[in-house]
Amino acid sequence: MFALLSYFRPDTATAAGTLLAPVRWRPLEILFWLVAASLLWLAPSKVLLLNEIAILALFVLSLDLILGYAGIVSLGHGAFLGVGAYAAGLLGKHGFTDPVMGLLIAGAAAGLLGFVTSFLVLRGTDLTKLMVTLGVALILRELANKFGNITGGADGLTGVVMGPVLGLFEFDIFGKTAYGYSLTVLFILFYVARRLVNSPYGLMLRAIKGNSLRTGAMGVPTNHRLVTIYTIAAVYAGIAGALLAQTSQFVSLDVLDFHRSADALLILVLGGSGQLWGAVIGSIAFKIMYDYLAAITPQYWQFWLGLVLVLIVLFGKGGILGFVNSSREWLAHRLGKGAAK
Amino acid sequence: MLTILFDGFAYGMILFVLACGLSVTLGLMNFINLAHGAFAMAGGYLTVVLMNRFGVSFFLCIPAGFLVSAALGVVLERTLYVRLYARSHLDQVLFSIGLVFMAVSAIDYFMGAQQQLITLPPSLQGRVSLFGIQVGIYRLFVIAICLVLAVALQLILSRTRFGSQLRAAVDDARVARGLGINVSLIFTVTFAFGSGLAGLGGVLGAEILGMDPTFPLKFMIYFLVVISVGGATTLTGPLLASILLGIADVAGKYYVPTVGSFIIYTIMVVVLILRPQGLFGRANAR
Amino acid sequence: MTPVLETQTLCKAFGGLIATNDVSFKLPAGARHALIGPNGAGKTTFVNLLTGVLQPTSGRVLLKGEDITGLPSYQRVKRGLARTFQINQLFADLTPLQHIVLAISQREGAATGWWRPVGSRSDIVDEAEALLRQLNLVDVRDQRTETIAYGKQRLLEIAVALAAKPAVLLLDEPAAGVPETERHQILDVIEALPADVTLLLIEHDMQLVFRFAKTISVLVNGGLFVEGPAAEIARDPRVKKVYLGEELVDV
Structure with missing residues (x-):
């Protein structure tokens, strides 16, 4: 019981202790990754779904970096997913079949777009941001559609060939390699994001989100910081898109669709924004919900999706993680009381 | 050529009626309602049902579309939207996207995914020659109604007591309350009126724009273009923007079909970057 | 000795309205200086010009003898000009x-x-x-x-x-909105600030001003009305006149 309590309450005696508390890996976090990896052998029939979840989680994670941490609203984050997917797909189609190199190049392409468009996005109000991000995504979709000779247009990009990952793991039809590959990439990028959000730079982003007037008065070039995180998030989303293209060996116009960006927003608020795990847990919940609801009402599952979204906004502050945290605080409070008696 | 101009004009006028309600909630009440198109869809589908299943005259559908959408607006505003006025723009966006998803699926469930067609009454079919141009009677009819509406709206907002109360309520809700203005009633009425106009636009647009369940998503971007280009602080801005957009869209589809919507999106982004307050908006307006 | 913070013929107009009118102001190192003035005198605009929130119509702002007029806010902080806000930020x-x-x-x-x-x-x-x-x-x-x-x-x-x-700290109504019972905490802290930090207090509350400030500038209608040691300003009949109808100076 006391071991449990000390887990709920990290060492807060010293200033450094409280600052470093969120950095420590919790047992649950480690367990999560172990389980996720073991599913490769334990649930081989589900690896295709698991692969989708891993990719989705990475995409939502990238949105969390700009929205949850830096407070930049976006209705067009799918643009970077799409650029990454097409970049990786085109590389694979034209004989450049090394997956990891493809991933890096796709990430760089999306990052470049993110860097350039950040200057358009980071001015103006929330409303302007929403419309500019949406506009940029729509323009890209139109471009992909119009340049059908390159992208395959509405028919999609076919003939994407992928070599073995690191020259060792050939992609198989069951998706085992795909899941292992995506999960590894997700883990690495999650780890990097975890370092990033717990660093001074990450805390500064939260500060900028909270009050950019004050960060300016602290001597922080606020816009530089935001340009950087927008670019990093674009790289992340581009890599997610590249994983999508590489593991399915196909890119459709759908990657640039509005619903991609909207889904990512929904998943993030479902899981809990401003916390990296929110993106992961939201993605799992979303895919499970999708599978379940689509099985009952294949055509109309969007209705339930919309309903969940409305309910979360109205009642559920902080999404699933917010709920877990507040119940945990409540529990710790009750347990603490019990111990005091 | 002139016919295209005319058709584009009619199209733009419908866009204006559809979008001006959003311009009011967004520009005056500072509320982002991406579900605005759902109210238009309600008007459009109401027309489809009334005409095709119950044989109601199209002319009756016009006021009915307004009233039903407005009533829907009142109900939703009182029960749901009112909780979100003070929330962040992100919450408003998420909430209204949720509503759009629900509306799209619900219509799909009840009416099917196919595009709905209506047959206009014979008196509105056909063409007449106007100043030497062949124009559709229905489009002429649409333009006439929309122009009357635009003028009436402008008068209501600028000349009536309601208009000045609305502006006071928006400027500073607390002070307005202190002056004895019933702010929440004003907001409800405004919201309902905006929704009603959307419904009316849906009725008029059912034949020209086409009605299918994805209508709110498809036209959401058009509304946003109208408002971002026109600015959300006046009515003349969105009106001019609607007409430009309507003509550009019709002409674009006719002359350069391969470029399509690309130009429109680009224009929107460029305008937003160069003039965040809208092409026709006043600088420093609020 | 160069003043640590200085403005030279600083002007700011909003359209036809002149909010800051030809202000030449010097703040020597280590000063305990207060900037006072009735409501609408242009204190906020002046602070915004100093900190770089606004750009002046004409004139210059110098920090430690260096021209910082064109620098954005965050660059000024880096060079030693920090501020607090009237409303918590x-x-x-x-x-x-x-x-x-x-x-x-x-x-x-x-x-x-x-x-x-x-x-x-x-x-x-x-x-x-x-x-x-x-x-x-x-x-x-x-x-x-x-x-x-x-x-x-x-x-x-x-x-x-x-x-x-910071070399210079701008305190914008530091005790604004603080309940009477917690006020002394703020006053004690300001009093104990190290002597090498130059203080510019922008204040409405005369009690606070006369407790800390050794020198005072009075801003009226965007221009410098009178400057001098605190005791002189307190006696100055013109200052009393300016404040009459606004609030009575009661020392």
Whole structure:
């Protein structure tokens, strides 16, 4: 019981202790990754779904970096997913079949777009941001559609060939390699994001989100910081898109669709924004919900999706993680009381 | 050529009626309602049902579309939207996207995914020659109604007591309350009126724009273009923007079909970057 | 000796309205100076011109003899001009400790580090703790800022500015909105500020002004009306006249 309590309450005696508390890996976090990896052998029939979840989680994670941490609203984050997917797909189609190199190049392409468009996005109000991000995504979709000779247009990009990952793991039809590959990439990028959000730079982003007037008065070039995180998030989303293209060996116009960006927003608020795990847990919940609801009402599952979204906004502050945290605080409070008696 | 101009004009006028309600909630009440198109869809589908299943005259559908959408607006505003006025723009966006998803699926469930067609009454079919141009009677009819509406709206907002109360309520809700203005009633009425106009636009647009369940998503971007280009602080801005957009869209589809919507999106982004307050908006307006 | 902060014929017009009218103002190092003036005298505009929120129509702003007129706000902070706000500008979700650690990291050029965690540099954490102790904020160190008492938030506002180790500190109505019972805390803290920090107090509350300020400038209609030692200003009949109908100077 006391071991449990000390887990709920990290060492807060010293200033450094409280600052470093969120950095420590919790047992649950480690367990999560172990389980996720073991599913490769334990649930081989589900690896295709698991692969989708891993990719989705990475995409939502990238949105969390700009929205949850830096407070930049976006209705067009799918643009970077799409650029990454097409970049990786085109590389694979034209004989450049090394997956990891493809991933890096796709990430760089999306990052470049993110860097350039950040200057358009980071001015103006929330409303302007929403419309500019949406506009940029729509323009890209139109471009992909119009340049059908390159992208395959509405028919999609076919003939994407992928070599073995690191020259060792050939992609198989069951998706085992795909899941292992995506999960590894997700883990690495999650780890990097975890370092990033717990660093001074990450805390500064939260500060900028909270009050950019004050960060300016602290001597922080606020816009530089935001340009950087927008670019990093674009790289992340581009890599997610590249994983999508590489593991399915196909890119459709759908990657640039509005619903991609909207889904990512929904998943993030479902899981809990401003916390990296929110993106992961939201993605799992979303895919499970999708599978379940689509099985009952294949055509109309969007209705339930919309309903969940409305309910979360109205009642559920902080999404699933917010709920877990507040119940945990409540529990710790009750347990603490019990111990005091 | 002139016919295209005319058709584009009619199209733009419908866009204006559809979008001006959003311009009011967004520009005056500072509320982002991406579900605005759902109210238009309600008007459009109401027309489809009334005409095709119950044989109601199209002319009756016009006021009915307004009233039903407005009533829907009142109900939703009182029960749901009112909780979100003070929330962040992100919450408003998420909430209204949720509503759009629900509306799209619900219509799909009840009416099917196919595009709905209506047959206009014979008196509105056909063409007449106007100043030497062949124009559709229905489009002429649409333009006439929309122009009357635009003028009436402008008068209501600028000349009536309601208009000045609305502006006071928006400027500073607390002070307005202190002056004895019933702010929440004003907001409800405004919201309902905006929704009603959307419904009316849906009725008029059912034949020209086409009605299918994805209508709110498809036209959401058009509304946003109208408002971002026109600015959300006046009515003349969105009106001019609607007409430009309507003509550009019709002409674009006719002359350069391969470029399509690309130009429109680009224009929107460029305008937003160069003039965040809208092409026709006043600088420093609020 | 060059003044640490100086404006030369500073003007700011909004359309036809002149908010700052030809202000030439000098602040010697180590000063305890107050800028006062009736409502609408242009104090806020003047502060915004000093801190770079607004650009002047004409004239210059100099910090330690260096022209900073064209620099954005954050560059001025780097050069030693920090400020507090009349209305708290804090991070509601962060703790006071996190505020201070961020501000110190920024000053030390460590705020762009993105790999080592916050709190891994013990020198920064130690300095933050010392500053929290100095400003009487230790008891709320780890609470979310929006949950702590308003008076404590005002102190944190000052602490964040001090963490930048500024040469000049602009205090914009530091006790504004603080309940009477918590007021003395703020006054004690301001009184104990190190002598090498030059203070410019922008204030409405005459009690506070005459307690701290050795010299005073009075701003009226955007222009400098009169300047001098606090005691002289207190006696000046013209100043009393300006304030008449506004509030009575009662010393």
